[in-house]
Amino acid sequence: MRIAVAGENALIIYFDDAGFSAQASPAVAARVQAAKVAIATSLDSVLIDLIPSYASLTLIYDALKTDHFFISQTLNALLNDLDNAESGQGSLVTLPVYYSVESGPELELIAANADLSIEQVIDLHQQQEYRVYAIGFAPGFAYLGEVNEKIAASRLSTPRQKVPRGAVGIADRQTAVYPAQSPGGWNLIGLCPQRMFDPTVEPSMPVAVGDRVQFETISRNRFLELGGELP
């Protein structure tokens, strides 16, 4: 673990020995999650925000109330104890997906590249239990990892101008559900009718960093019944 300066009122904690060059790993992500919970409790009165990510936690504090000496000292004590702490598993969230060529324009491409059938690609995507490593890019955009190597796919060379809300995509070994219509370069394999971000409901997201996610195949009819819209 290493604490580095980020900015005037921000520190970043790296949990992997490789620091910012680390690779995604469930064990390190679990430590990020445990630290997030401990810090949110202990430093509540001076904390402005926390940004958990794959192998780091960015901590933003009120620099008019405290300083980085106090924060670093508190973190050192807190995180040393944490090394032995059990970290939570996070909840398991199941997200329905209508996988098809109609709803997932890159299914055929991924199948062809991997020398698999479309059904096999779908099976590999939904067999895996994923971890929410980070949320960012846009409100509610959850980075899930890691997809089976066979169906990993690099981003499209020309990103789409419009990816529909609910589109399920793959980029390298990550997968995600687009929370809103936006530009994007991920390979699309299906559509999820579940809203990933809705500012009018509480909680506004069905998942949080540290949760586990599983995808479940649904039919076209079920997708429409659940409120899904085909683009």
Place this chain on the structure above:
Amino acid sequence: MSGFKVINPGMLTLIQDTGRFGFHGIGLTNGGPLDPLAFRWANRLCETAVDGSVANNTALEISIGGLLLEAQVDTVIAITGADMALTINGVAYELWQSHSIKAGDQIELGYAQQGCRSYLAVAGGFDIPHSFGSAATVARETIGGITGDRLQQGDFLPCASFNAQQHCSVDSNDRPHYGDAFTARVILGYQQETFNDVQQQLFFSSEYTVSDRCDRMGYRLTGQKIQSSIDGILSEGICHGAIQIPADGQPIVLINDRQTIGGYPKIGSMISIDTAKLSQLMSGAQVSFEAVSMEQAHNLLHFAEARFQQAQLQRC
């Protein structure tokens, strides 16, 4: 209902309060005023004029200018920040000063002569519903403001009626000066060790130009290329003011509406009093960088805060 009607929203006018905090975990950025000092002065002028307690109420951030409002309320307003000509019913009035407004008045702002963002506050603030604890508009997220977007022609800005007890102005010594060049203070951090001594010296000894690709997410600067020894990192949290150096070697200073995580190397972060100055620059302006320690940055922040708190408004 009393308030103001938007006759012309101008180039880019946004409803802003101090910003949205505590929601980075679900990917929401901060929003809020790019120049918090000017924003706070505008609110303080209004609240002092009506004998209210100073609150950082919901106000307008006007970029470039061109705003025209029609009052449907009797109240007090103040405009601070960039030098945009203010007229009320065609008569010129001062910025950095509170003014009484009567229903039917037309309040117009010209285009910025010096600086880029101004703030229009009203006594008691605009009454805009909060989303995730704030009224701050972040158009990229479709969150805040009236519809999650910039002000539109025909929008209505509700607010209560107030009578002025004592008009006041900000002393000229206490007003910031918006120039065309300045030296921004930077705290080294994040991936600083991936920029070797030569690269860091180049960064701190070169002048950069504010490009025309600047917005509320980030300011792209052009000039001397800086090279990191790595192409990218595992995505991590980005704080306000972080200076990202992508593969083209041209710095981007990430500000209020930035994405919350990202994978480009960062050399450090600009202090907040200087990101405020940066956001008042137009394209073509010059910026150079000076490294400061965390302790110096802390002192500068406290000094600026004390100066604001201790400054006395002038009665007029």
